[in-house]
Amino acid sequence: MINTESDKSSYTIVTNINRRKILVINDVVDIDHTPEIAFEDFDAIFINVINSLHDYNMLAIRLASPLLSEKCRFKPFFASSRLMGWLGEADIIIDGYAPSPTDRNMAQSIDEIYASMRRLNFLLGTEPVITHAEEMFRLVRYAISRNRFSFSSEPVRGMSSGYMALYNYSMWHTGQDRIAALEREFFHSEMLRLGYIRHGRFLDKIHECPHCGGSHLFFFESCPKCKSSDIRLQSVIHHFRCANVSPESTYMWDGELRCPKCNLMLRHIGVDYDKPSAIYTCNQCEESFMYPDMRVLCSSCKRTLSTDDLVARDVIEYEFTPDGIHAFANYDVVHTLSQAGFYGYTSTRNFMDYVRLFSESDKSQGEILVVVRFYVFDPDADAMAALDARPPVVNAMSRFFNYKSALWGNNYYFMSRVREGDVAQVQGRMEYELKAELNDYRGQHRGFQFELLETYLYYPNTDPEQFVGRLEEQRRH
Structure with a gap:
């Protein structure tokens, strides 16, 4: 029998035969910003949005995703049987399809997911995601919560280096494929170093551009x-x-x-x-x-290469170790896995560490770092500190996921990796769009002030400590 706990046009909460509460999404609902829905109000989600516009259905799924939504995080996630075969890449986060939210098989699957979490001592409630590192942690924790203890390599449409099924439906956004590839590589090396994963079987060998690391390559036979x-x-x-x-x-x-x-x-x-x-x-x-000769065109950086220029990379399968499963299940990993390799908002220490990491990278050839420094003063920061882990202005700037950013006192830094030939264009775009966003924030927050102080360029063949020292010294003035 269905118990209707709440009856809304866009959603309802029903109880299944095992007394689990199911949040039924009938229309697009921004769950995290709907005060009437609390994390404790439901145990699982059922997507019942059937719209002729594919993007409309995808939006409903994204706003209720156990991977992206704070209130839905890690909870069992099901969809109407009518959506089977129509969800594309989003299918990876669907735990199953059912004709109705009270379906007996769905009820059994929900209990099995929670039983698996109990065996793993899986910590369901975690703090909101702040940095890209934490986004990666949540992605891996989600996989472990579903007993996916290895991530095999297979081609992924839209990723310049492809080959990571675990990241197929994640937080990456348009234009981030290069950054995503670098961060995944760093993430894997750190997890290997800490003993959280181990190498599994060899799967394939791909070739990458030596300048940008992209593997979307065009081959031309030529005279x-x-x-x-x-x-x-x-x-x-x-x-x-x-x-x-x-x-x-x-x-x-x-x-x-x-x-x-x-x-x-x-x-x-x-x-x-x-x-x-x-x-x-x-x-x-x-x-x-x-x-014929073989000419290669990289679709990412548009460079023309020979086949001898390409860099071979082995694609292998990774497996989580028992230590890794335990660390991610209990969320202990956040204190041991460095965030230096990740973009997005981070600590000042990790921001500066990235300069050092970049100077040592064998893939930084042809790229430099552009760092834009702003002075900011936000009188709302002290009043809201207890309500949010990040200063309010950081929340407002969070849409710039292609930049690494840090707030150091009243100095707000933004960093981007740029191909040397694109510096002027990217620098101009960074300064323009960051100033525009800060100006919009100023219009909504009385007393907020900002000023673009300076833009710095760091080349990998120069001393990183001297560059970091320069940022620290000029912060005091």
């Missing part, structure tokens, strides 16, 4: 002489009578085959020729060659 890819493959004809060997096009004469050396017509009865091989001919310069 060794003029580099054009306008080439054609044709047979080579060997004329037995005069031993001439040349491309078939040189034999073509008025629709028949005539030897260009001895001018005799080739016989089709009592054949006096064969085709021992094939040869390429360039349509632009008429050069003939046995093997």
Whole structure:
């Protein structure tokens, strides 16, 4: 029997046969910002939004996601059977499909998920996500809560380096694929160092651009002489009578085959020729060659490369160790796993550590760091400190997930990795959009002040300690 605890047009809360409360989403609901819905009010979520607009359904799922929503975090997540096969990448966070929220099989699955969490001593209620490192922690904790103790490698659409199914439905946003790849690599190396994961089986080998690390590459066969890819493959004809060997096009004469050396017509009865091989001919310069060159275009940084320039990378499977499962289940990992490799808002120490990390990275070739420093004064910060782990202005700036940021007293820093040829463009865009957002915040908060103080450029072949020292010294002035 269904007990309706709350009857809203956009959602209802019902009780299943095992006395679990199910939040039924009938329309798009911003759960985290709906005061009438509390974390303790429900045990599982059922998506019952069926709209002809795919993006509308995706929004409803995102706002109730056990991975992204604070009130729904880690809770069993089900969807109407009518949505089966229509959710694309979001299917990875669906625990099952059911005809109704009170379905018996769904009720059993919910109890099994909670039983698994109890066996793991899984801590369900955690603090809100603040930094990108914590986003990664939540992603891994979610996988463990669903007994996914390994993350295998398979191609992932839209990721420049692909190959990480665990991150298929995560916090990454458009334009972040390069940053995401670097942060995942750092994250894995840190977890290996701490003994939280171990290498599993070898899966594949991919090749990456040496400049940006992207693996979305285009390959073009091209002429060794003029580099054009306008080439054609044709047979080579060997004329037995005069031993001439040349491309078939040189034999073509008025629709028949005539030897260009001895001018005799080739016989089709009592054949006096064969085709021992094939040869390429360039349509632009008429050069003939046995093997074309291979030209590679990186779709990320638009550089043209040779195949010898590419960097090979092994793709392997990772497995969580018992220590890793315990650490993530109990949320002990946040105090031991450094955040230095992650973008988003972070501590000042981790912000400065990233400069050191960047200077040592073998993948920083062709990139520099752009750091923009603002002076900010927010009289609301003290009054709201007890209500929020972050200063109010940080919440307002949280949409800039492509930047690493830190607040040091009244100095607000933003950092971006930039290809050297794009510095002027990116620097101008950073300064413009950050000032615009801070100006909007000032319009809504009386007494708030800000000023762009300086923009710094850090090159990886220079002393990181000198650069960090410069930031620290100028902060005092």
